[in-house]
Amino acid sequence: MPWRTAVVFILFALFPKRAAASVPGPPSSIYQDAVTNSTKAGLAWPNSNYDDISQFLGTGKVQWYYTWSPEPVRTNIEFVPMLWGASQTSDWDNHINSTVQQQHVTHVLGFNEPEISGQSNLTPADAATLWKAHIEPLKGLGVKLGSPALSGAPQGKQWLQDWLAECAGGCTVDFVALHWYNINSTQFVEYLEDYHDTFERPVWVTEWACENFSDADEQCSLQDIVNLMNATQQFMDDTPWVERYAWFGAMVDLQGVNQENALMSAQGQINALGVQYIGAVTPNVSSDYQPGVVHGGSGVSTPISGPNSGSAMTSREISVLCVVASLFPLVMNWY
Ligand SMILES: *[C@@H]1O[C@H](CO)[C@@H](O)[C@H](O)[C@H]1NC(C)=O
Ligand SMILES: *[C@@H]1O[C@H](CO)[C@@H](O)[C@H](O)[C@H]1NC(C)=O
Ligand SMILES: *[C@@H]1O[C@H](CO)[C@@H](O)[C@H](O)[C@H]1NC(C)=O
Ligand SMILES: *[C@@H]1O[C@H](CO)[C@@H](O)[C@H](O)[C@H]1NC(C)=O
Ligand SMILES: *[C@@H]1O[C@H](CO)[C@@H](O)[C@H](O)[C@H]1NC(C)=O
Ligand SMILES: *[C@@H]1O[C@H](CO)[C@@H](O)[C@H](O)[C@H]1NC(C)=O
Numbered sequence: 001m002p003w004r005t006a007v008v009f010i011l012f013a014l015f016p017k018r019a020a021a022s023v024p025g026p027p028s029s030i031y032q033d034a035v036t037n038s039t040k041a042g043l044a045w046p047n048s049n050y051d052d053i054s055q056f057l058g059t060g061k062v063q064w065y066y067t068w069s070p071e072p073v074r075t076n077i078e079f080v081p082m083l084w085g086a087s088q089t090s091d092w093d094n095h096i097n098s099t100v101q102q103q104h105v106t107h108v109l110g111f112n113e114p115e116i117s118g119q120s121n122l123t124p125a126d127a128a129t130l131w132k133a134h135i136e137p138l139k140g141l142g143v144k145l146g147s148p149a150l151s152g153a154p155q156g157k158q159w160l161q162d163w164l165a166e167c168a169g170g171c172t173v174d175f176v177a178l179h180w181y182n183i184n185s186t187q188f189v190e191y192l193e194d195y196h197d198t199f200e201r202p203v204w205v206t207e208w209a210c211e212n213f214s215d216a217d218e219q220c221s222l223q224d225i226v227n228l229m230n231a232t233q234q235f236m237d238d239t240p241w242v243e244r245y246a247w248f249g250a251m252v253d254l255q256g257v258n259q260e261n262a263l264m265s266a267q268g269q270i271n272a273l274g275v276q277y278i279g280a281v282t283p284n285v286s287s288d289y290q291p292g293v294v295h296g297g298s299g300v301s302t303p304i305s306g307p308n309s310g311s312a313m314t315s316r317e318i319s320v321l322c323v324v325a326s327l328f329p330l331v332m333n334w335y
Contacts, residue, residue: 039061039063039064040237040244041233041244041245041246041277041278042062042063042064042244042245042246043056043062043064043065044068044249044250045065045067045251046068046249046251047251047252047268049073051251051264051268053077055269055270056250056263056270056274056277057077057278058278058280059278061279062077062277062278063078064080064244065246066079066080066082066246068084069081069082069084069088069091070082070088070091070092070099071091072099072103078105079105080105080107080108080109080146081096081100081103082108082110082112083111083135085111085114085119085120089130089133093134096108096138097141100141100143105143106143107143107144107174107175108135109149110131110135110145110146110147110148111127111130111131111148111149112148112149113149113150113151113179114148114150114163115150115151115153115155115156116153122148124162124163124165124166125166127148127163128163128167128171131171132167132170135171136171136172144174145172145173145175146173146176146177146204146206147160147175147176147199147201148177149178149179149207151179152180152191156178157195160176160199173201174201174202175201175202175203175204176195176196176199176201177203177204177205177206178191178203179207179248180207180208181211181212181213181257182210182211183212183218183219183224183228184291184292185231185235185291185292186292187291187292188232188235189232189235192205192235192236192239203241203242204242204245205245205246206244206245206246207248208232208245208247209247209248209249209254209261210224210225210228210229210258210260210261211258217296218294219258219296220258220260220295220297221260221295221296223286225258225260225273225297226273226276226284226285226286227285227291228291229276229277230276231291233245233277247263248261249261249262249263250263250264250274251263252264252266258298260297260298
């Protein structure tokens with residue numbers, strides 16, 4: 001973890017510029033066209049209580065969230081705890097059973113991008129051991145278990161297959177979680193179909209965005225993002241074996257991922273893309289949309305965590321986790 005980033009986040013956490021309650025929501029008129037037929041949409045939410053989650057809930061389309069951690073925030077939508085990696089196991093073990101009970105948890109998520117060294121960085125064998133000790137027992141509570149979420153990099157699928165082999169039948173995978181960063185919505189569909197065909201499980205997309213990690217000059221404009229979000233969200237809403245999804249991301253700083261993908265402004269308020277994501281408007285999709293053809297936006301060619309990882313969450317995520325962990329006894333009020 002870069003210590004400077006952590007210090008900044010600790011300062012923000014101690015002296016928040018805005019209390020969640022003081023952020024004004026969007027005018028209620030934007031919700032008049034609400035598309036609320038799917039309960040698949042969720043929020044990948046690293047913001048604790050410092051950004052207002054309720055401004056994403058007005059249409060009812062967003063029904064769940066996760067925080068890359070075992071710790072919920074203050075909201076009424078469904079919480080899905082995640083065991084991000086080995087560093088969270090004691091927090092997980094100390095709280096997960098009571099969290100399951102008190103938050104009415106129905107699903108949990110496994111490790112975050114374990115095949116990436118800058119992420120949870122686990123070998124398939126170590127991950128199988130951790131899984132059996134910390135995740136598999138939750139089956140006894142009736143909770144559905146989501147696979148480790150691979151980054152979208154080519155080695156991801158092989159990692160998951162190796163992990164299943166190491167588990168030797170001892171890891172229950174009720175659904176497969178995955179991440180995807182790319183620019184072609186047709187390839188998104190192909191990628192999900194391949195995972196579904198290979199693992200024969202329902203699919204959750206727990207991070208995705210319009211981002212080219214291999215060529216910084218081939219990035220999505222905001223219009224390209226509008227088009228890609230529309231096509232991919234429509235596919236998932238219409239496809240029964242896609243159970244849930246969460247865009248990357250509902251946060252102020254996307255940490256190197258093309259910032260146009262943000263669902264909120266620099267001030268933490270839902271923006272036009274966020275309003276599209278929650279189904280409050282009919283998106284202005286290009287009439288000549290060609291999947292994979294992009295028109296230039298800002299973005300980086302390699303994610304912060306290393307080349308070709310296809311990953312997004314690194315320092316901010318870890319910083320947020322540090323902040324959550326360090327401030328937990330002081331300010332968190334999650335039961
Ligand atoms: C809503 O979902 C139901 C069940 O899947 C489906 O039959 C119906 O057509 C959907 N309605 C709209 C407006 O998409
Ligand atoms: C949590 O619940 C599981 C399933 O019932 C059980 O195996 C485990 O021992 C419990 N953990 C604690 C700390 O009580
Ligand atoms: C990124 O841009 C390069 C160069 O145009 C292209 O070959 C590649 O398919 C694009 N997408 C990804 C994920 O690399
Ligand atoms: C995609 O865009 C079309 C045309 O604007 C719209 O009818 C449809 O509801 C959109 N779907 C989603 C999931 O945004
Ligand atoms: C939709 O976006 C296009 C540019 O992509 C713009 O020319 C058009 O005016 C927009 N339409 C509406 C209704 O906003
Ligand atoms: C987008 O992906 C599809 C399916 O792989 C492919 O046929 C198409 O050529 C791609 N578009 C571009 C512009 O590369």
